Each structure stands twice: as C-alpha cells, then as structure tokens.
Amino acid sequence: MATNGPGAQYTFCTTYDAATRAAQVLSASSTIILHCQGRDLGLPDGELSIIALSDPAASEVFLLDVLLLCDKHNPALAPLFSLLERPDITKLVWDGRTYLLEIADTYGVLLQGVIDLQLVEVSTRGKKSEKNLRAQHTMRYFKSVMKDIRNNPRLLDGIHRLLGLDSCAANLRVINALGGKDPAVTNLHRTDGGSMWLHRPLPAMLLDYAAHDIWLISRVADVLLPRVSVEQLREASARYMRVYPTREAKEAHVPLELSKFVPLDVVDAPLPGAPRYYCARCERTLSLSCFGTRQTPTEEAEGDSDTPVNVCSTVLTGPAFQRWTVCHLCVLIACRNLEVQTGPWEWTPLL
Ligand SMILES: [Zn+2]
Incomplete structure (x- = not known):
C-alpha cells in the first residue's frame, strides 16, 4: 500500500x-x-x-x-x-x-x-444569471454570440458546458x-x-x-x-x-466541440414514445424540444432569411410547423466558431 x-x-x-x-x-x-x-x-x-x-x-x-x-x-x-x-x-x-x-x-x-x-455538478449550478463561476461557465464560452442569446435567452435552455x-x-x-x-x-x-x-x-x-x-x-x-x-x-x-x-461517434464529436457539453436529451429525459429527429451536424436523433421550431411561413414571408431560430418546448407536429435541421447546441457552437456549414441547415416540415 x-x-x-x-x-x-x-x-x-x-x-x-x-x-x-x-x-x-x-x-x-x-x-x-x-x-x-x-x-x-x-x-x-x-x-x-x-x-x-x-x-x-x-x-x-x-x-x-x-x-x-x-x-x-x-x-x-x-x-x-x-x-x-x-x-x-x-x-x-x-x-x-x-x-x-x-x-x-x-x-x-x-x-x-x-x-x-x-x-x-451541472444540476447544482443554480440559475445562469447568478454571478458565481459555475453558473457563468456556459455563458462565458458563448460570449461572442451573447447578442443573439440576449435577444433569445431561451437559446441556452438545457445547454451546459462541462x-x-x-x-x-x-x-x-x-x-x-x-x-x-x-x-x-x-x-x-x-x-x-x-x-x-x-x-x-x-x-x-x-x-x-x-x-x-x-x-x-x-x-x-x-x-x-x-x-x-x-x-x-x-x-x-x-x-x-x-x-x-461507438468509438467513431466520439471521434466525430470531439472536433465539433460537442464533448465539452452535456449532450441534449440527457439531463431532461425525452418523452417516452415521442418522435425523434435527426440533427444534420451532430448526427444524433433528438426530441423535438432540442430544435428550433416555427409556424410554416406564408409564401410572402418565405424569403425572410433573418427569421430567428426559436426555442420551443411545445410539441408541434403537422405541415403547419417546421423545425430547424440542426439542434440548439450545434447551432450555438457553430455560430460561436463561425463554422462553415457542411450540410443542409434549413427549416424542414414537421411531418
Ligand atoms: Zn446537433
């Protein structure tokens, strides 16, 4: 000994x-x-x-x-x-x-x-607005996209930097x-x-x-x-x-900086039996609450590229609704790192 x-x-x-x-x-x-x-x-x-x-x-x-x-x-x-x-x-x-x-x-x-x-540790941090180091740990990482987060504070919902x-x-x-x-x-x-x-x-x-x-x-x-x-x-x-x-799954996530965060659908359990959707960046299938959703816009509004990605915890289905093809966590990391998009990142009907 x-x-x-x-x-x-x-x-x-x-x-x-x-x-x-x-x-x-x-x-x-x-x-x-x-x-x-x-x-x-x-x-x-x-x-x-x-x-x-x-x-x-x-x-x-x-x-x-x-x-x-x-x-x-x-x-x-x-x-x-x-x-x-x-x-x-x-x-x-x-x-x-x-x-x-x-x-x-x-x-x-x-x-x-x-x-x-x-x-x-993550579940005992307290609110992100608190001034202590642990509570601010996630926000500090996303300092460069703070303007977007201030416009839509719910973008950080469920996102925890490890x-x-x-x-x-x-x-x-x-x-x-x-x-x-x-x-x-x-x-x-x-x-x-x-x-x-x-x-x-x-x-x-x-x-x-x-x-x-x-x-x-x-x-x-x-x-x-x-x-x-x-x-x-x-x-x-x-x-x-x-x-x-698989080992390949971790290998793919490390350069995307996903290993620095609690993966989505982990702290909060996905609803049993609820449909799951594919994220074009992390390639995980996640519950709908992990994606931005919106009502399908009218033809006149379709070209509005500034439409924000909204966080929505309500389950919306049917052709009247759309979801973003990339999950919240991936969107934030990609924006923060000025990442060049490699796949189709767009609104897609919720069918
Ligand atoms: Zn993702």
Missing part, C-alpha cells in the same frame, strides 16, 4: 488474487467510486490501463492493472465484474461517458448503477492551490495523448495521479451529493453513459 497526497492510500492490484481481495473489501459498501485511466478512452485507438475503485471516503483505494489482468474468463475477476454490473451498488464516477464502452470491450461487462457527478474534475474541485474549494492534479501528468496527457498509461512498469507518478483522482471525486461527492436527489440522476447518468455508443 502506498500513500497518496491528502489522506488517500492505494493498493496496486497486479494479480488476479489481489483483484478478488479488492472486490471483497469493496463489496462491504453499497456505494463505490469508479474512475478509469487509459489512452484516448472512447476513441478508435482507446485502451484501458487502470480501473480505480474505492469506498466513498477513498480510504481504501484499489488500482487494478487492466493490462495485466486481461483474461476476462479468469474466475478470480468474477467478484469484480459483479460489483460493476450490480445496479444496487452505486458507482460514483466523474465523466463516465466512455466507461460503458471501454469496460464492455475489455471485460464484456455491462456497467450499471452509475451516478455521474459531472451531471450532479467542468473538469480539477476545476470543479477548485470551484467548490475542496482543494487548495496545491491539491489539484499533478501538472506534470496533465501536460503528458496533452503532449502524449495518454499513451503513457500503456507503459509498464507504470511510473509511480501515474499511480499517484490515478489514486488522487479518486480522492478528488470523493471530496467533490461529499459537497455535491447532499444537494441533490441522487435517485433522479440515475436515469440521466445512464443516458449520459450511452451518448457514445
């Missing part, structure tokens, strides 16, 4: 027996923290390196070497797989968008019972200036693309980093979880985990 920064310790599990013991210790808790490290997780060349698990207080942290423990048929891993699959054991994660896919690809295990603290774990911890004041992530490792992430996670033996600096992330998640959870009804966020977390059903 090695020490790790402010209060946390970890056990590096490099044998199947050690993985079994880790699962036995953690099975005493109905809530565990889960965090994954690896190269380009969720992308076509993505590969898991470490699965980090702990109790909610991060007093027992286990770092499982996935590259060494790669035989998914080894019975010693069964208790671990059970922990991951059981919906009644809550897994607290920070940004688990790639976990479902990576864990399924590596071990053939379906991760369930997840509460994503990134969504908890915070990183470190930034969130700093904003919540659960860490001081020296308590954040190791800058040497975050720099390596930027320059190396995460390939360092595939080196063996894994440097102590990376093990410390993985354990420290668990400690950060624990501290953030301590502050945020009492502020929400956790049960309400289970389904949203499950939707969040499914936004990248």
Whole structure:
C-alpha cells in the first residue's frame, strides 16, 4: 500500500488474487467510486490501463492493472465484474461517458448503477444569471454570440458546458492551490495523448495521479451529493453513459466541440414514445424540444432569411410547423466558431 497526497492510500492490484481481495473489501459498501485511466478512452485507438475503485471516503483505494489482468474468463475477476454490473451498488464516477464502452470491450461487462457527478455538478449550478463561476461557465464560452442569446435567452435552455474534475474541485474549494492534479501528468496527457498509461512498469507518478483522482471525486461527492436527489440522476447518468455508443461517434464529436457539453436529451429525459429527429451536424436523433421550431411561413414571408431560430418546448407536429435541421447546441457552437456549414441547415416540415 502506498500513500497518496491528502489522506488517500492505494493498493496496486497486479494479480488476479489481489483483484478478488479488492472486490471483497469493496463489496462491504453499497456505494463505490469508479474512475478509469487509459489512452484516448472512447476513441478508435482507446485502451484501458487502470480501473480505480474505492469506498466513498477513498480510504481504501484499489488500482487494478487492466493490462495485466486481461483474461476476462479468469474466475478470480468474477467478484469484480459483479460489483460493476450490480445496479444496487452505486458507482460514483466523474465523466463516465466512455466507461460503458471501454469496460464492455475489455471485460464484456455491462456497467450499471452509475451516478455521474459531472451531471450532479451541472444540476447544482443554480440559475445562469447568478454571478458565481459555475453558473457563468456556459455563458462565458458563448460570449461572442451573447447578442443573439440576449435577444433569445431561451437559446441556452438545457445547454451546459462541462467542468473538469480539477476545476470543479477548485470551484467548490475542496482543494487548495496545491491539491489539484499533478501538472506534470496533465501536460503528458496533452503532449502524449495518454499513451503513457500503456507503459509498464507504470511510473509511480501515474499511480499517484490515478489514486488522487479518486480522492478528488470523493471530496467533490461529499459537497455535491447532499444537494441533490441522487435517485433522479440515475436515469440521466445512464443516458449520459450511452451518448457514445461507438468509438467513431466520439471521434466525430470531439472536433465539433460537442464533448465539452452535456449532450441534449440527457439531463431532461425525452418523452417516452415521442418522435425523434435527426440533427444534420451532430448526427444524433433528438426530441423535438432540442430544435428550433416555427409556424410554416406564408409564401410572402418565405424569403425572410433573418427569421430567428426559436426555442420551443411545445410539441408541434403537422405541415403547419417546421423545425430547424440542426439542434440548439450545434447551432450555438457553430455560430460561436463561425463554422462553415457542411450540410443542409434549413427549416424542414414537421411531418
Ligand atoms: Zn446537433
């Protein structure tokens, strides 16, 4: 067992027996923290390196070497797989968008019972008009299109720019200036693309980093979880985990800057059975509330190119109505980045 920064310790599990013991210790808790490290997780060349698990207080942290423990048929891993699959054991994660896919690809295990603290953070920000940093985080990104937003404040409805774990911890004041992530490792992430996670033996600096992330998640959870009804966020977390059903989907979304935002139809559940519509930019199929809608204009008004994209939460169908072919989030990002349109962005009948 090695020490790790402010209060946390970890056990590096490099044998199947050690993985079994880790699962036995953690099975005493109905809530565990889960965090994954690896190269380009969720992308076509993505590969898991470490699965980090702990109790909610991060007093027992286990770092499982996935590259060494790669035989998914080894019975010693069964208790671990059970922990991951059981919906009644809550897994607290920070940004688990790639976990479902990576864990399924590596071990053939379906991760369930997840509460994503990134969504908890978003849902506890308060109104966008509030003057604190978290509440203003989305608005600041769209400063260059603020005139459009002021004309139609509802353009930002349901749009949330994500915070990183470190930034969130700093904003919540659960860490001081020296308590954040190791800058040497975050720099390596930027320059190396995460390939360092595939080196063996894994440097102590990376093990410390993985354990420290668990400690950060624990501290953030301590502050945020009492502020929400956790049960309400289970389904949203499950939707969040499914936004990248394939590695290609994430690869397509990164250059569009969509990975910086909570995807639409995640925090607010789409109405069951309601029709879904294709966005020509992000290529997701979304509920109608994610698109601008309007009444079909008369022939004389048809040429009016300045017609604003309206946000409308009311379900409108039939030829008397039209929707924009690109979702609200895509419209805002594309306008902010002065993006050249590559597809047909226009009004289309709501049939
Ligand atoms: Zn879109």
